[in-house]
Amino acid sequence: MxxxxxxxxxxxxxxxxxxxxxxxxxxxxxxxxxxxxxxxxxxxxxxxxxxxxxxxxxxxxxxxxxxxxxxxxxxxxxxxxxxxxxxxxxxxxxxxxxxxxxxxxxxxxxxxxxxxxxxxxxxxxxxxxxxxxxxxxxxxxxxxxxxxxxxxxxxxxxxxxxDPCAPRITGKPVCSDCTRKMRKSENITLKRGELTAEDQEICFLSQGVVCLGSVTLNRCLAPCPKRGTACSGCAGPSLDIVNEPQLDIRTLVAKRMNMLTGIDTTDVTSYIEQNAKTFYAYALASPAIYKKPTVEIMEWTGETTKLN
Amino acid sequence: MITISIDEKACVSCSLCVDICPTKVFSFNSVKDLPEVALPKECFGCLSCSEICPSDAIQHTGAALSSCFHHDTYCTNIVSKLAVSEPASFEDIASATGLDEAMRDISVRLLSVGTVLKDVVGAGLPSVGLMAGRSLATQLPRYRPPKNLEEAFELAIKEFAPAWGLEFKQDSDNLKVCVKECFVRGLCKQENISLGGELCVLFFNYLSGYLGKMSKTQLKLVTAERSAESCSYEVKIMHR
Structure with a gap:
């Protein structure tokens, strides 16, 4: 049946x-x-x-x-x-x-x-x-x-x-399906407001563009970074971020960018905070994100002015 | 012994694992353009490589997971129901949310932080609690700020449960706050500390900062009664 x-x-x-x-x-x-x-x-x-x-x-x-x-x-x-x-x-x-x-x-x-x-x-x-x-x-x-x-x-x-015996699906982030190579690079500055980068073979993070691929669950087979646009995190946070209270989108991206290019982590975190409605767009209403002790969406977006 | 496997298909050749490993377990094979596990015996299971790996390509078996970290049941529930292929380690975490252990851990830290704060700031202790409470009010997201004090009370009761059981009785500008369940009182009882110490001062001011920020008022303490069952505070509401 x-x-x-x-x-x-x-x-x-x-x-x-x-x-x-x-x-x-x-x-x-x-x-x-x-x-x-x-x-x-x-x-x-x-x-x-x-x-x-x-x-x-x-x-x-x-x-x-x-x-x-x-x-x-x-x-x-x-x-x-x-x-x-x-x-x-x-x-x-x-x-x-x-x-x-x-x-x-x-x-x-x-x-x-x-x-x-x-x-x-x-x-x-x-x-x-x-x-x-x-x-x-x-x-x-x-x-x-x-x-x-x-x-x-x-x-x-x-x-x-x-079928309980059927193969399960992947729990890895978008990067696992991305064809770009992540390389160390020098003399790179943070490219604010940009969604794309010159080199099609190299990871966006290595080129100073904020891409959320490494902090986003792969439910898409990485079409955006493969075709030249940085990941916007549409499938929601990756498993480690959902599970671990101390991990957060902005800090993990900043840490990886810092290790790859030497860009200051506070540059990246403050850029993401200034654009919190963009970078946290997809999982903002979930307790998995807004209850994190480090996430201060109201503060970043200036909505606390209503409270004052 | 811990065994490490690298998913070569998922790896993006960033070599961040080579950089971050404190015991230099990995080496980078530039011919294959992939990292290799060169010294597997050196791994002590800190999992920092797994955390930094952008594509989650590194899997450890036999590493002891730090189950005493508290994991939110809401989040572990989502993770356990994503139908994913490698749920083993996450299932372990989901089964051990470790709330009791986390509470014990927090208790010890809270006691020492309270003592240190009292020694360092002395008479400024209430202000520390007040500031912390105010920042809590701006941090917790809510769809809209409470319109009046009653709504602020409702929200406070909800946000502080279950560790604290709060009751509010308002008579125009006089407010009576009754604290029935209290995490701090339980802690004081357990450690044989008399009530009214630095943690009580910190908590009351924390609560008053939180309520004050949300309701745009200032709360001024008139009298405080503390007992083993419940504490109550008479408070004067000052409108700003």
Missing amino acids: KATIATEWLSGCSGCHVAVVDLHEKLLGLLENVEFVRIPVLMDEKDYPEADIGIVEGAVRSEHDRVALKKMRSKVKTLIAFGTCAVYGGPSGIGWLHESSDVMNCAYRSGPTNSGTESPDMNAVPLEECVVPIDEVVPVDIYLPGCPPHPYFIAAAIKAVL
């Missing part, structure tokens, strides 16, 4: 669902073993049918998300938190730093392209006061971060759920 899969999207961009469709012909192989009973991107099923595997994309941002998520949990046996938003809160986690009324104002009223008169509060579900990863609402069985997770890992994760 085929295993059944139901999926649901909460506050996300639906990119993770598109990644499921991106399995292409692999999807046909997968469909020999599983059957989708609910997938909003492919079929019109409003109800929540019983299923063996539940896949949830997106963070909990509105009341609708909370209700939908609880319904999903009650109907499925194994729940997969799918994509960085579901696992760590994702980019919408930056909403932690602002009141939800400010977020609505900025998006719908005061923005330069808005008329300033229309507001979505007539029929839209109201926002909750903060963004939370789905595991703060219901228990989660498998976490699959990635923005979106590469189809390779989606297939592997579903296989791992269906």
Whole structure:
């Protein structure tokens, strides 16, 4: 008998669902073993049918998300938190730093392209006061971060759920799949605000560009650094950072850059702190990051001025 | 004995492991463009190579993990459910979150830090607690700052649990803070230290700095009662 899969999207961009469709012909192989009973991107099923595997994309941002998520949990046996938003809160986690009324104002009223008169509060579900990863609402069985997770890992994760003996997926950082070589270099200065570097064979850190590949879990097969753009950390922090309270994104990157190029560690850490909303964008709403004793997001982003 | 294996496919040839190893276990093979384990017997399992390795390519077997470090159960839960291929060492950590050991470790440090602070800053001790509390209020992220004192109290009760059980009773500008569960009191009892010492002073001021920063007020201590079951503080609220 085929295993059944139901999926649901909460506050996300639906990119993770598109990644499921991106399995292409692999999807046909997968469909020999599983059957989708609910997938909003492919079929019109409003109800929540019983299923063996539940896949949830997106963070909990509105009341609708909370209700939908609880319904999903009650109907499925194994729940997969799918994509960085579901696992760590994702980019919408930056909403932690602002009141939800400010977020609505900025998006719908005061923005330069808005008329300033229309507001979505007539029929839209109201926002909750903060963004939370789905595991703060219901228990989660498998976490699959990635923005979106590469189809390779989606297939592997579903296989791992269906068959306990199936090979597990990698727990290494993005660097493990990157083709660039990390070299020591001299006379390098920190290149602020740059996402790319001249030499295509050499690691970004060796060229003074901040790349988050070494502190990010590999759920993407490293497409960005292979094609010339520094990693933005979209799959969330690497396992050692999640697990060890004393390790942090900015200090680890700074230490590695310092050992490779001699750039002062405080230069790198202060640069990352100044741009905390960019470098901590994907996992800001997760207790795994914001509860770290060294992470002072409110202070770095200047949001503490509200407190004074 | 500790055995070290290097995942040659994952390695990015940075040679940081060669630089960081305190006992020079690694050497760099420039022909293969890979590090090699040259002196495996020298490894004493500090795992600094594993920490600095950008691609997590170095695996140790037989190294004793420092389980007495406290690991947050929320984080170990995520790590144990990522369906990853090498969960062995992380599973060990997840099973030993070591909260008791971590608490014991912190207790010893707290006692000595308290004594040192008292000796060094003397009468400035309350200010140290106050400053620490204020920085806590700015450090813990929350979706929005509390709008009034009541919200600040609610947040404080939540943030200080379970090590501290706090109760607040407010009557206009007079506030009564009742501390039922208290980590410091437990520590004092265990070490036979009388209440009201430097740790109590530090904690009260820490709490008052935290509440004051969040609620934009200043809290001034009027009287303090301490007993083995619970401590209570009469506080005057000064609006800024």
